[in-house]
Amino acid sequence: MGMGIVYALAAGLMWGLVFVGPLLLPGYPAALQSVGRYLAFGLIALPFAWFDRAALRQLSRADWLEALRLALVGNLIYYLCLASAIQRTGAPLPTMIIGTLPVVIAVSANLRNARRDGRLPWARLAPSLLLIAAGIACVNQVELAALRHDPDADLTRYAGGVMLALLAVACWTWYPLRNADWLRAHPDRSPRSWATAQGVATLPLALIGYALLWGGMEAAGSGFAMPFGPHPMAFVGLMAVLGLCASWLGTLCWNEASQRLPTALAGQLIVFETLAALAYAFLLRGEWPRPLTLAGIALLIAGVLWAVRVRPEPVVATEHGA
Template sequence: MWTGLFFALAAGLLWGLVFVAPLLLPDYPAALLVVGRYLAFGLIALPLALLDRRTLRELAPADWLEAAKLSAIGNFLYYLCLAAAIQRAGGPLPTVIIGTLPVVIALCSNHRNRTRDGQLPWGRLAPSLLLILLGIACVNQTELQRLAASPDGDLRKYLEGGLLAVGAVACWTWYPIRNADWLREHADRNPRAWATAQGLVTLPMALAGGLLLYAAQASGLPLLGADFALPWGPRPAAFVGLMLAVGLLASWVGTLCWNEASQRLPTNLLGQLIVFETLAALSYAFALSGHAPAPLTLLGIALLIAGVLWALRIKPQ
């Protein structure tokens, strides 16, 4: 249990980095950030595949198809929605909407996986979920007040960012449940090899996405903006360096840590531990902005932590 908790914490700290990339590269469209991140992930997975070549050869065609589905929805579509949401609404709002994942995943998996994982009693789970929701509401209220006080605030873009973040929540509610299904059904398989397999299937997807963006730009359909210079954009060193860092740390190492946690913890409890990603992302966003969080935001963060600690005390029946 505590080993699984440690791996979930590590995954959250690493995944929080993906919220920073769109803020550091605001002049790069979300589609290019997605292609860049997963192209880096796929290239990094190629040499790592040599370490697990024996295990990877044992994967059946159905396993590779499952890895492709997980990557398409849990990686590409999720990060496209998230990056676009952050660029429209800023860091905190998408972060706190993504912060509803612990509640949504717990609600979905508590009944669905009750035979395999046991069921957390709804009466004992309710206070934990309520604390997490209250924490998210506190952070969101602070952001709405900041938007109203800002002369440059754009409510339409803010709402668009919120809707895109809801789409990201839908993608990442599906991903950890299906990923945990495969890992629990193949408990003899190495979680590292499964992370590498997901990296390998992202490579052709990223290459196809990059070619599509290039073809659209060349044919006069400016998906990236009429003056955007492909393939590396206006700041090549920053773009390539950040994509490699996110591809290695957030995509491969983060997925590895999450896979390790998925083999050790019930899915209904594991889903609540995604709150570590929310806390890490909020910390990184405030550090990047250079100002301390408001008292109401700090209260929200404290409520999020309290909700997770409460959940850890509940034993599945």
């Protein structure tokens, strides 16, 4: 349990980087940032694939198809939606919408995986979920108040960003549940090699996406300087950092956590990503969070600390006799 929590914390610290990436390259299309990040992830995974070649050979065709599905939904589509949302609304609002994931995943896993992982008692889980939800509400209140006082705010653009962030939540509710299914079904397999397999599966998807995006922009007569945009060194450098830290290392740490923790508890620990993303966003803004934001962060932390004290109870199968 202890090492599982440490791995979840490390994954959150690295995943938080993806919330500031779109703000560092505001003139770059979100689609280009998505395929660029995962092209870097796929290329970084190739040398690791060589070292893990023996383990990767053990993967069946069904395993590779699952890695491909996880890569498509949990990587490319998720980050496309998230980067688009951040460019429309700024980082804090999508961060807190994504911050609902601990609640959504915990509830989904408790309904879906109780027989496998044990059931976290709702009565003992409820205070944790309420604390996390209250923390999210506090931070959202601050961001919405700032939006109402901004005379230049484009409400339609913000609404679109909110919808994209909700779609990202749907993608990343599906991803950890399915990823945990595979890891728990294959306890003898290395989480590192499974992270590498997802990187390898991402590479062809990212290459196809990059080619389609480039061709589409050329056909539309876009003046955007492909393939690396107007700031190629900044773009390539940022994509490499995100590909290594947020994608490969983050996925590795999350896989390690998923093999050690019940899915419902691991889902709540995604709150570390939210806290890291908020810290990075406010550092980038160069301002200190407001008191209500700090109260919300404290509530999030309290919810996590409460959650790690809850232990799953085995579910006794009901026998039906004639």
